[in-house]
Amino acid sequence: MPNTKGFRLSKGQFWSEDYPGWIVCQNGKYRFPFFFKGKHANRYSIKTECVQCKKSILQDIVNNKKSKNSFCSQDCKSIFVKLQNYGNKSFRKRDHGNHVLVNMPEHPRADHHGRVYEHVIVAGNKIGRNIKPTERVHHINCVKDDNSPKNLFVCADNKEHLLIHGSLNRCVKELMDLGVLKFNETEKKYEVNQ
DSSP, X not given: XXXXXXXXXXXXXXXXXXXXXXXXXXXXXXXXXXXXXXXXXXXXXXXXXXXTTOOEEEEEHHHHHHOSOOOSSHHHHHHHHHHHTTTOXXXXXXXTTSOEEEEOXXXXXXXXXXXXXXXXXXXXXXXXXXXXXXXXXXXXXSOTXXXXXXXXXXXXXXXXXXXXXXXXXXXXXXXXXXXXEEEETTTTEEEEOO
16 A cells, blocks of 8 residues: 555545555546655546456556557567567568568467467467467468468368368369369469460
8 A cells, every 4th residue: 555645535536456556536537646846746547458468457548548559568569569560571581381470489389489470370369369289270362471360260270271271172173174273284383264
């Protein structure tokens, strides 16, 4: 409990148990009393939650009006910014299979270099939790560096992911039978018939 000497509580106000030093006001605001140049002063905040970790925090009323995002720490802000900037080249590096790696050492799925696959981060953000180590992320359009949320599907395990790719192979056969798709032996690639 803070030093309450000289500070008076108005009617309906009480000292907060969750936030030591703060006074809970009736209108949902929190007041932090302090001395400034020998006079009583107050700082007002409201209760909100960190947009990254969902932890309950107090944010200055002025800052709350200016910013649409609240953070409990600089670490949470860094993670959030990296997640929002998944298309920003400064955060990205490709592996040998064309998957995109993002430098995020604080992520639970980070490797020993502090890098995480971008699709793991974006898919986790899409479903609202971290991807489990047993789960696999499928790129719907088969483009491994297209990590937009609408292009990612979380598979329960490796088996489910292989079944999805198997269904794609069956579609290729059907498209070839219909004459829509052909294999160009000279170019060594599949092409859509014009």
